[in-house]
Amino acid sequence: MKSTTTKGSNAYAAACPTRVVLDRIADKWAVLILGLLQEEPIRFNRLRKQIEGISQKMLSQTLKKLERDGLVGRKAIPTVPVTVEYSITPLGRTLSAMLDGLRVWAETHIEKVLIAQKRYDSGSRGSR
Amino acid sequence: MKSTTTKGSNAYAAACPTRVVLDRIADKWAVLILGLLQEEPIRFNRLRKQIEGISQKMLSQTLKKLERDGLVGRKAIPTVPVTVEYSITPLGRTLSAMLDGLRVWAETHIEKVLIAQKRYDSGSRGSR
DNA sequence: CAGAATCCAGCTCGATACTG
DNA sequence: CAGTATCGAGCTGGATTCTG
Numbered sequence: 001m002k003s004t005t006t007k008g009s010n011a012y013a014a015a016c017p018t019r020v021v022l023d024r025i026a027d028k029w030a031v032l033i034l035g036l037l038q039e040e041p042i043r044f045n046r047l048r049k050q051i052e053g054i055s056q057k058m059l060s061q062t063l064k065k066l067e068r069d070g071l072v073g074r075k076a077i078p079t080v081p082v083t084v085e086y087s088i089t090p091l092g093r094t095l096s097a098m099l100d101g102l103r104v105w106a107e108t109h110i111e112k113v114l115i116a117q118k119r120y121d122s123g124s125r126g127s128r
Numbered sequence: 129m130k131s132t133t134t135k136g137s138n139a140y141a142a143a144c145p146t147r148v149v150l151d152r153i154a155d156k157w158a159v160l161i162l163g164l165l166q167e168e169p170i171r172f173n174r175l176r177k178q179i180e181g182i183s184q185k186m187l188s189q190t191l192k193k194l195e196r197d198g199l200v201g202r203k204a205i206p207t208v209p210v211t212v213e214y215s216i217t218p219l220g221r222t223l224s225a226m227l228d229g230l231r232v233w234a235e236t237h238i239e240k241v242l243i244a245q246k247r248y249d250s251g252s253r254g255s256r
Numbered sequence: 257c258a259g260a261a262t263c264c265a266g267c268t269c270g271a272t273a274c275t276g
Numbered sequence: 277c278a279g280t281a282t283c284g285a286g287c288t289g290g291a292t293t294c295t296g
Contacts, residue, residue: 011178011179012180017234017235017238018163020234025154028150028151028154031154032150043257044257044258044259051139055289056258058289060258068248070241070247070248071244076258080257098229102146102230105222107146110145113148113149113198116196117198172277173277184279188280189269211278258295260295262291263293264291267289268288269285271283273281274280274282275280
């Protein structure tokens with residue numbers, strides 16, 4: 001934890017809002033989940049199948065965090081085997097809108113990144 | 129690795145561009161570094177002091193990744209104790225511009241998030 | 257169906273020491 | 277100054293099992 005005493009020369013203090021939000025969105029599962037819920041409410045197991053590679057544990061954990069942050073809503077429908085529907089909240093939607101920008105950036109610039117990587121890797125011979 | 133066989137019903141395959149970019153920006157240090165370099169080129173130890181809580185190791189690692197992705201440039205100036213200046217590339221700048229949106233979102237909505245958290249925490253009594 | 261609990265392999269990351 | 281190398285604690289996250 002530390003003190004977070006105003007050291008003065010820190011551009012990014014540990015407690016700034018950016019850090020808090022970053023701790024949330026610096027979680028690829030959270031970003032992917034928000035992206036899906038943006039379109040429509042989805043049930044737990046459905047989400048699980050939609051997101052390749054996520055485990056039940058991570059999905060559960062991530063949803064809980066997102067719910068805690070007020071970014072997604074949880075609605076338990078008392079059917080026989082209980083059904084739970086997750087949806088994005090208005091707040092979550094504003095964030096997801098920002099993230100859309102990121103998704104667009106990804107698709108637009110991914111190629112340049114991959115090229116840069118290739119060049120970097122071939123340049124530093126001998127490493128590894 | 130796994131197969132990544134086109135399963136068909138996966139909205140987010142493991143290999144899509146979003147995932148790749150996410151693996152990069154889902155790294156709070158990377159985001160913070162880009163934010164700083166956006167303003168001006170900075171030397172290694174200077175960066176270290178500017179970003180509260182980052183270790184020398186993480187800084188070094190993260191810079192290397194960012195350089196590999198073509199998002200930041202590295203220029204070694206052959207002074208006596210060598211000086212290395214990191215700067216953001218045009219490509220990095222376009223990404224950082226997106227991230228600015230995120231930073232703005234953070235400052236704008238952080239309060240709502242914190243309120244939601246407080247409500248959530250007080251609601252789930254007994255947990256723990 | 258939706259999740260909680262447990263176990264544990266593996267990666268992350270900080271601390272420390274050393275180099276060019 | 278700008279790193280690299282190594283070690284170890286701790287967290288992450290997958291697999292599995294169990295419950296309402």
